[in-house]
Amino acid sequence: MELNLQVWKELATDCALLVDRPDEPGADPPYYINRIEELLRRTDLFVSILTHRRPPESVSANSATGLRCSPYSLFEIRLAERADIPRLILYEQGTRFRPPETTRPWEAYIEFFCGTKERRIEAQRWTTFVQAKIQDWKAWASNHRRPVSYERSRNAVILVSATLYDGAGTGIQQSLWDSGYKPVRCNPSEQSSGEVFRLLHEAGLVLTEFGTPDSRLEQVYAAVHGLGLPTIRMLSAASGPTDLPWILKGDPGGFENDIVMWNKPGDVLALVDPRIAAMGRISEALSDGDGLDYLQSKRYAKFFVFISHTLKGPDRALVEQIYTLLRAKHVIPFEYHKVNTAGIDWRAALDESLKKTTHFVAMLDPTYEQSETCEYELREILKRGNDVAILPFMIAGRDRPNPDLKNMHNELLSNQNPAANAEIVVQQVMQALDTTLGKSRQM
Numbered sequence: 001m002e003l004n005l006q007v008w009k010e011l012a013t014d015c016a017l018l019v020d021r022p023d024e025p026g027a028d029p030p031y032y033i034n035r036i037e038e039l040l041r042r043t044d045l046f047v048s049i050l051t052h053r054r055p056p057e058s059v060s061a062n063s064a065t066g067l068r069c070s071p072y073s074l075f076e077i078r079l080a081e082r083a084d085i086p087r088l089i090l091y092e093q094g095t096r097f098r099p100p101e102t103t104r105p106w107e108a109y110i111e112f113f114c115g116t117k118e119r120r121i122e123a124q125r126w127t128t129f130v131q132a133k134i135q136d137w138k139a140w141a142s143n144h145r146r147p148v149s150y151e152r153s154r155n156a157v158i159l160v161s162a163t164l165y166d167g168a169g170t171g172i173q174q175s176l177w178d179s180g181y182k183p184v185r186c187n188p189s190e191q192s193s194g195e196v197f198r199l200l201h202e203a204g205l206v207l208t209e210f211g212t213p214d215s216r217l218e219q220v221y222a223a224v225h226g227l228g229l230p231t232i233r234m235l236s237a238a239s240g241p242t243d244l245p246w247i248l249k250g251d252p253g254g255f256e257n258d259i260v261m262w263n264k265p266g267d268v269l270a271l272v273d274p275r276i277a278a279m280g281r282i283s284e285a286l287s288d289g290d291g292l293d294y295l296q297s298k299r300y301a302k303f304f305v306f307i308s309h310t311l312k313g314p315d316r317a318l319v320e321q322i323y324t325l326l327r328a329k330h331v332i333p334f335e336y337h338k339v340n341t342a343g344i345d346w347r348a349a350l351d352e353s354l355k356k357t358t359h360f361v362a363m364l365d366p367t368y369e370q371s372e373t374c375e376y377e378l379r380e381i382l383k384r385g386n387d388v389a390i391l392p393f394m395i396a397g398r399d400r401p402n403p404d405l406k407n408m409h410n411e412l413l414s415n416q417n418p419a420a421n422a423e424i425v426v427q428q429v430m431q432a433l434d435t436t437l438g439k440s441r442q443m
Contacts, residue, residue, distance in 0.1 A: 003049045003114075003121070004295050007090065010134045011047070014142065017291035018043060020283050031072075033258045034205065035278045036079060037230040042150045042283070045141055046080040046087040048073060051114070052094035069095040071253025078251050083228035086145060088137050090130070106144070108137035153204030156181035156276075159220055160209040160234065167265025172207065175269060179276050181205060188216035196220055205279060206231040207272065211242045218245060232275045234260040234268065297330035303433050304356045307335040308377045309363035310370075318395070319363070321422030329430060354380045359389045359432055361425065362405065365396040378404065389432050393425055 008017065020039060040046070050069045067074060074097070080087050086106035091097040092114055099109030110133045112121045121130055156176045158165065165185070173183040186199050200206070200220075206229050208221050224231055225247055233255065235242055248255040260271045286294055305326060311319050319335060326333045334353045350373075360381045368374050381388050382404060392401060392410045401410040411428065413421040 003051065003090065003112075004298070005292065006121075006126070007047060007049060007088075007134065008291055008295055010131065011138060012288045012291055014138065015045065016285040016287045017294065018283055018285050019291075019294055020281070031258060032232075032275045032278045033079075033255065034230040034232050034275055035281070036076060037228060038152070038205075038279055039283060040079055040083055040085060040228065041152075041230065043080075043085055044145055044147055046085040048077050048080070048087070048089050050074065050077070050089065050091040050095050050097055052092045067096050067252070069097060073253075075251050075253040078254070079228070082225070086141060088134065105140050106137075108133055110134070152279075153202055154180055154182050155184050155199070155203050156205040156207065157184050157186045157199050157203040158207050159186045159217060159224070160207065161212040161214060161217065163212075164209055164234070164236070164262075164265050164268065168268040171269040172272060175273050175276050176205075179280055181276070186220065188220055189214070197223065200224060200227060200229065203229055205229075205276070207234070208232070209234045209236070210245055210248075211235050218247075222247060230279065232260060232272050233258070234262060234272070236263075237261045238263050293330075299437070300329070300331045300433055303331060303358045303436070304353070305331055305333045305359045305361060305429060306353060306357040306377070306381070307333055307361045307363065308374050309335065310365055310367050310374055311363065315365075315396070317418040318421055321418050322361070322425050325422055325426040326429065329426070331429070331433065350377070351380075357381065357384075357388055358436070359391065359429060361429060362390065362392040362402065364392055364394050364398055364402055364405075364410070366398050368398075369402065378402070389436065391425075391428055391432060395421070 018039060020035070050073055053069050069091075077087075077089060088108045088110070089099070090110045090112055091099075093111055100107070103109060110130055112125070112130055114121060158169065158172060160169075169185075176183045181204070184199055184203075186196055188196060191199075200223055206224050208224060208231055209217065210221070210233065212218075221231075233248070235244070244256060244259070248259075260268065260275070262268045262271065307319060307322060309319055323333050323335070334357075354377060360377075362368070362374075362378065381390065390405065390408065392405045392408065393413050394401065394410050395413045399412070401408075411424065413424060415421050415424075
């Protein structure tokens with residue numbers, strides 16, 4: 001994350017950061033490739049920082065690349081290369097990533113080395129080499145590229161077999177109309193290649209099917225693929241496992257993760273509908289400081305801090321202060337009282353939050369163990385063992401730890417000022433988060 005911030009500071013004065021912000025804090029946007037392709041069509045410049053990371057077992061076990069990086073980041077780079085977007089790629093030496101043998105002026109591939117403990121580029125190399133390369137690429141972009149306006153086409157091309165079209169075409173067309181698209185059937189058996197290419201050049205979205213007897217569909221898809229059009233890809237599984245075509249293979253974290261597999265045409269609509277709807281989600285272009293704030297927020301995005309307490313009335317000031325301070329540091333806190341007062345099924349929300357909690361803050365006042373809810377929260381967290389970091393704080397005159405937490409440090413908060421106590425709690429929470437981050441970077 002520090003590298004992202006460093007690079008953004010070099011670009012922020014002249015660029016806006018295009019982000020796909022999730023609808024709910026802490027959530028990830030669904031992994032729909034057509035959505036990523038849509039964002040790339042809006043993009044003037046593409047930047048990626050590829051750091052060393054052990055790939056998931058699912059990728060490691062069947063990886064032809066041998067790369068040690070995020071397969072999803074690598075796939076986004078491949079998409080940008082396919083669309084030939086001017087790009088700046090910084091890649092860590094340990095990733096085993098290799099740039100093209102010949103690079104053109106709008107392509108900058110910069111190798112860097114980070115220490116195992118301090119995940120940053122050595123200062124002198126940053127100043128004399130990496131920063132200079134970034135500035136050269138930025139100067140090329142300033143002289144040769146101008147921001148372009150992008151208006152998404154409302155035409156949606158349907159490129160599927162007669163079987164799928166007859167069985168699901170009406171529903172797919174209605175879903176497209178509902179999302180503001182005009183459905184257009186592409187039928188190579190009745191249209192010339194010139195007519196088909198005109199449809200593709202005017203398309204904002206393509207829905208295509210593989211594994212059909214009509215080889216012309218895959219020929220047309222090759223054109224779709226080369227143009228980088230946002231595409232929803234479908235494959236029939238009615239006859240058993242079917243191999244993906246060559247054009248979709250070879251990129252870890254890639255197309256195989258977002259194929260709509262269907263057994264009968266009636267299944268298709270429920271699968272393509274959220275992918276069509278995702279095209280309408282707003283993506284913000286953030287400038288300068290707003291972009292920096294967003295990148296800062298990603299540092300702790302995977303953490304979920306649960307605040308367990310019994311505080312009510314005026315005593316809630318401590319919790320409110322903690323909540324506010326954590327949010328200001330882009331950390332996601334949770335406490336069931338806010339959900340309960342919202343009038344929803346708070347027990348279901350509580351259980352869901354406990355499952356994703358990474359750090360559990362126990363505010364131990366003298367009545368903590370008398371609360372059935374607090375006891376339940378603590379029991380559920382203890383069941384998860386080392387998956388959750390527990391930070392107990394003794395408050396409101398309490399001087400003895402909870403029996404289940406006596407083997408860990410219990411911080412005593414004795415200041416009469418809630419704001420001062422909140423600062424101590426948040427300081428320790430942030431230290432715990434940074435410790436967890438440090439461990440994950442060394443893996």
